[in-house]
Amino acid sequence: MKRLLSLLALAALSTSVLAEDGKLAVAGLNFAYPATWTSVPPTSPMRAGTLQIAVEGAEKPLEAVFYYFGAGQGGDAQANITRWLGQFASPPESKTEEIDANGTKVTLVTATGTYNDGPMMGPKTPKDNYTLLGAIVPGNDAPVFIKLTGPKDAVAKVSDSFKSLLKSPFPAK
Template sequence: MKHLLTTTLLALGLAAALHAADTTPLEVAGLTFKYPATWTKAATASMMRVATLEAKVEGVEKPLEVAFFSFGAAGGVKANVDRWLGQFAPEPKAESKIEEIDAGGTKVTLVTATGTYNDGPPMGAKTPKADHTLLGAIIPAGDNNVFIKLTGPKDAVAKLAAVVRQLATSPFTK
């Protein structure tokens, strides 16, 4: 009985330590991103991703993925905004909004697009998903850019919009 109690306490302590590690700030391309304690770091599913966070949203079965990419300037801001908007079916036309915000002297570009999102790998088959939103951010990081991308059902992404905005500017706020 004593051995079982000790083992259980050690397992609980290890689980708590692992969970605490999940909420540590995320380092990408020399920038430190702060995210809510309710979000967790997840395995990165793609060679192009440098990090993935999972955000649970009430009413949505699976957590939404907030993906981080960093691979140089990668064509610049406009090319990436155009590529993101191009991931939506042409009809009906996606509603989109592009804004530049000042984050402590650094210009962060935020992109929001809603419509039929063509989900899938860059060179592979796509699955059209109606009423989906892409929320993205392009953040300069020296010679690189950091790209943050969240896609999912329109209502679920809307619940995370303010938090993603804070996430994108968190490296530049005290």
């Protein structure tokens, strides 16, 4: 167990993650998040960071999970969009938009339907009326991918804060 904890701590350090005072640094980008959100240690070496968001009416906190794989890794925007939409039991209602973050284009996918929740290679639990917010944020050498899923009504309550989070590494000049 001690060895596992040491490996997880090392993985977290190797992805350049720092969380303090409402800031989360991932791959050289500094994301600012609201005081109502909480940074928690990543639960897997695949995660570069995790923010939990308590939402009234949700049975558990939502999680915004950050992924960073390094240069040449993680696939292009369309491959990730296709993979995210494929996590639904049938084609979800979805839209893809480009958000202008002070001159930097951030891709945001919003999808709602029956989401197949569960680990990448494990059993899935269908969750009806779920929404996925997926973002592709350009980084210095590779994108940062951020994914948040949860009940449609709960996700709707944090959607504007999520969009602000995506813009935060790119302040106005």
